[in-house]
Amino acid sequence: MPKKELSVSAIKNGTVIDHIPATHLFKVISILGLDKSENQITFGTNLKSKLQGRKAIIKVAKKYFADEDINKISLVAPHAKLNIIKDYNVVEKKTVEIPENIIGIAKCFNPKCITNNENMVTKFALVEKEPIALKCQYCEKITNEEHLEVL
Template structure:
């Protein structure tokens, strides 16, 4: 079987590759990549030798920081995040699940004080038996990564 590239090269920006199939749109939404105003290219359910199928996200003129890349590890722990300059990879972020995430997700608990007070959301992250949990700093409720929602 022959593999071909399905997405054009990027001159400047960030490429998030090896996203589990079906997670690309969630990453776009949660990390507000479309709202940057820059051109975003998304490949969904692309063929992958290693994963079977995968999603890819390319964002022009935006270089994700290591902290931002690590927040992606919640949804795509084996993703690769490459910063591109002049068509060359100038930095590869090796993803590590962060211990804390601030200001990215709103607490799913509608009674949480973070919805009523002018504070950034804040979660402690931990993995127990290959299951990632997020504990809200304010209401102390524990949630799975699948029910967090984007910040309002």
């Protein structure tokens, strides 16, 4: 039997975010505010993945996320999986879902939109999940996957 090897060490209590596209690791860290967190955070990138080829993983000790917080990463990591860890055991598994309203996460692609010319929070309504299409609540233009820029 082949020896199992952990690329990233286990945590006792907290959240593991798996199946993040390797190229989006630092965006996920930023979106979740983990770059300002006091919690112990372990991450790995360019790990082997049967589904994605290469993936990233984040382990956050002693932290559990509200669904609305974790769903923010769905724009950059639509297939991310969450494992809730208690006493080194997975007690719950969750998948991210794109929220119906996206607030302050994405940039409107329309250069004339007020959100690109004034200091204000962007607001979008989800029009389509795959491929993603977001309707700006201010200028009503549709931002699609090709033009999607996460703030």
